[in-house]
Amino acid sequence: MFRQISRLMFATVYSVAVALVAPAFAQNQDDFAFWPGATYDASIPTLQSIAGHENGERITKPEDVVAYFQALEAVAPDRIKVWEYARTWQGRPLIYAAISSPENIARLDDVRTGVAALADPRATNRAEADRLISSLPGSTWIAYGVHGNEISSTDAAIMTAYHLLAAQNDERVQKIMNETIVFIDPMQNPDGRARFIHNFETSEGLEPQASRLAAERNEPWPNGRTNHYLFDMNRDWFALTQPETVGRIRILREWMPLVFVDAHEMGSDSTYYFAPEAVPYNPHLAADQRASLELFGRNNARWFDRFGFDYFTREVFDAFYPGYGASWPSYYGAIAMTYEQASARGLKARRNTGEEFHYRDTVRQHFVTSLSTAEVTADNSEKFLREFYSYRVSAIEEGRTENVRSFIFPATRDAAGARKIASLLTTQGAEVIQANAAFQACGASYDAGAYIINLNQPSKRLLRTLLDENIEIEQGFLEEQERLRSKNLPDQIYDVTAWSLAQMFNVEMDACGSLVIAGDFSPFDPTASEGGLTNPDASVAFLVNWGERPAARLLALALRRGLTVYSSDLPFTLAEGEMQFNAGALIFKREDNPDNLPAILEEIVGETGAEVIGVSDSWATSGPNFGSFNVVKMPAPRVAIAWDMPTNPYSAGNTRYVIERQFDYPVTAIRMSQLGSRYLDNFDVLVLPAAWGDYTQEVGAAGAERIKDWVDRGGVLIGAAGALRFMANPEVGLLSSRRENAAKENGVAAPGDDATVEGKIIEDEQGFLNAVEPKTESPDPSAGVMVKAVVDSDHWLAAGVAPELNVLVRGGDIYTPVDLNTGTNVARFAGANELVVGGHLWEQTRDQLAYKPFVIAEPRGAGQVIAFTQDPTVRAYLDGLNLIYMNAIFRGAAHATPPR
Known part of the structure; x- marks a missing residue:
C-alpha cells in the first residue's frame, strides 16, 4: 500500500489549474446521470475534486487516475486499499484497489490465505474446503485499459469505485460489499494512455469534433494502443515479456479472483459486446466455466434492456488463444470474459449511420457492466467458490489419468531455452522439478539437469494449453471457415492457432504417459545462478x-x-x-x-x-x-531501425525490444523520412520491420537508391515480413526473390490488356466456380500457424543455429527461392507433408509454402541483404528464432566488407 499525501495535494492543485486554462470542452451534463436516481455521500471525493473535471467530461490523465484512487483510500481506508504492483518502462505506477465492506477489508490477509488453501486440494480436503467456501467472500477483478487508446474503461473504473463507496440508495452495493471483494485495476497501460491523451490534446480545438476525419480522433503513428515498446499487452499474458504483465500475473496469483473481466473498446460503428464468447473455445476450458458466462451475459443484457443500450454476444471475440487477459485467468480456474465498448476515440463520435454519441456514454456503459458483473458474483459467491475448488480438484485428477501425464525437457542443446520455459511456467504458478541425477522415464534415459513437469497438479490445464504441440479446433468451426473461404469471404479465426512454448523456443520436449516419480529431483529454482x-x-x-x-x-x-x-x-x-x-x-x-x-x-x-x-x-x-x-x-555494429509509417508499430517495437532488452544492445530509431539521408552512413545495420502496406512509396526512388548505395558500400540491410514487398520489388532491386500470387489448380489465365476477351460457355457449377475465382490474388492468409523450416548449416548466418526451426507464419506473403548465383536460402520451409507443426493452415497455402524460403542472404557489393519472409520477433515470444536474428545483426556486420 502507498500513500503520498503531498503528491496527492500537488496533483489536485495541478489538475485544477490545468482545467482552468483548458479549452471549454465541457459537455452539458445537466440531463445526464451515470446511474439515474443515485444519491452520493458528499464525504467521498469526486473526480472533479481531484482532476478538475467531471467523469466523462474529459479523458482522465494517468497521474490523475492514481491521485484519485489515493484520495479514495485516504478518505475511506476501511473500505478501500490501494497497492502499486509494477512500474512501466517509462516509470509510471501501476496500481490496483480492493473495495469491500470494513469487515472484509480488515481480514484481507485471511482471505488471501484462505483462497490459497482452496486452490490446492492436495493440502485442503473436502471438509476444510466446505468450511472455507462458507466463510470466504466472492471476488470480482475488473481490469481496465490494457490498450491505451481504449479510453473509456479507465474512467469507468473511477466511476465504479466512486459508486461502490459513495452510493447511498443502491441496494446492490451493500450486497456486493458484504458478499464480495471488488478488485479494480484501473489502468493497465498508462504509457499508452498518456500517448493517446497527448495526441488528442495537441489536436483538439474549440469544441469536440465527431467527424472520423478529425485529427483529434486520428492518432499519429504508433498510436496509444501499445505500451512503450509498442507491445499489444493483451497478447503477452503467458509470454510475460513486459513488466506490466509480469506484475499483473503476480498479483492475480496472489488473490486468484473468481471472476475476471478485461474491459476494452472497439470501433465506433459498433455497439457493446459481452460474453458468451464466439467459437472456437479452447478445449481445456471446463464446462462450468462456459456455463457461467451465460449468467453474466444475461444480467448485463437485463440492465442494457432497462437503459435502452444495444449489445451483441457470441460474435468476433473468441476464447481460444490463452494469451488474452480474458483467457489466461481461466486456466487457474476463474470465469474470465472480455467486454468491448464502441469507442468515441475522443470526446465525441459519429457512427456511419449519422448517430452521434459522447465519451460519457461510453464510460457509462462500461460502468453499468462493471456493477452488473459484481452483482452476479455477489449472487453466486458460494457457487463460484465451489466451482473454483472443483476446477482444481478435477485438474489434478485429469493429470493422473489422461494419456499425457508429464512433460520432460531434456538437458540438451538449448539448456537456456528450456530453463526460460521452466521459469515462465513457475512464474505462472506451475510446479516444475529438476533432476539432480540421471533418471529413466517412459522408456527413455535423461541426464541430470532435465526439467520435469508432472501434470497431477492444479495448473494442469494451463500446462496442457501452453505445452501441447497442437490445440484442437472444433471441426465444425473449421468446416465453416472452409465454406467462407470458398466464397472469398473473410474467415473468423481471430488470432494465432499455435503457441506451444516448446515450439516457439525450439527446444526438445517429450510428452510422457506416466508421472515421473523415481529419481533424485528438487523443485526448480529460477533464481539459481547460471554459467x-x-x-x-x-x-x-x-x-x-x-x-x-x-x-x-x-x-x-x-x-x-x-x-x-x-x-x-x-x-x-x-x-x-x-x-x-x-x-x-x-x-x-x-x-x-x-x-x-x-x-x-x-x-x-x-x-x-x-x-x-x-x-x-x-x-x-x-x-x-x-x-x-x-x-x-x-565489429560493434551501429544499429538503426526504421520508425514511423508505414512501419508496423508492433513489429518495430517488438524487434527493438528483442535487441535492446533481451540482448542488451542499443538501437537507434530513425524516421522513415530520414532513410534517404546521407547520415545513414553513421550506421552499419539497418533493420526494416514488417510494414503496414509497402515501404516503396514512403522511401521513394531516391531513398531506395540511397539505401542500395549504402549497402553496396558495406551496410547490412535486414528486412522482415512486409518489408520484403519493398526489398523484393523489381523497381527497387534490393532482393532477387519475388512475391508470389496464389497458385491455382484450375485457374483461368488473366485476360491481359485487351478491352474484350473471348466468350466462354459455362456448362456446370464447377465451371461457374472456376469463372468467379479471382485470376490473380495472394495466397490465403493465415492468422498464425507454426511450421517447420530447414536450415542450411553451411552458411555463416546459420552458425550455432539448430538444423530445424519452428516459424510462426502469418498473412499470405510467400516468396520465391533465390538462385545460388545470387544468394543463399539459409532456411527454407519443409515439404508439405512435414510442414505444419501446430495450428491450422489452409491446404492450398500449405502446398504453396512448402520449400519456399524463410531466411535469404544475398551479398551486395561490400554489404549484405538479409531477408526474413516471416517476422522472427513477433510478440518477442519466438525465442527459438533469436539466435539466427542476432547472427543477422552481428555476424552480418562481420561479413560485410566496408572500408575499415
Missing part, C-alpha cells in the same frame, strides 16, 4: 560456445564494453578433440584485450549466465585455427 568462467588464468584466449541466448547476450555486452572479439564460421576442436566448439564460437584473445580481461568476462558472466572457458593452447585438432580466414572479427 561460469573456467580457467581464469588461461594465457591464450577465452572461448564461448555459440548456440544459446546467454552467449549472444555476452557478445553484445562485450562489444559495448570495448572488448575485441573474434568468431569462427566453422566448428573446431582443441585439446586433442576433448574441447568441441560450434560454428559461431566466440574467441577473446588475451593479446588483443585489456589485462583485466578475466575480471571483465567474470562480470559479464554474472549478468548473462554464459559459460566461458579459458585456454592456454590454441592448437586446433580439427577446424580452423584462430588466425584462419574462417575466423572473423566481430
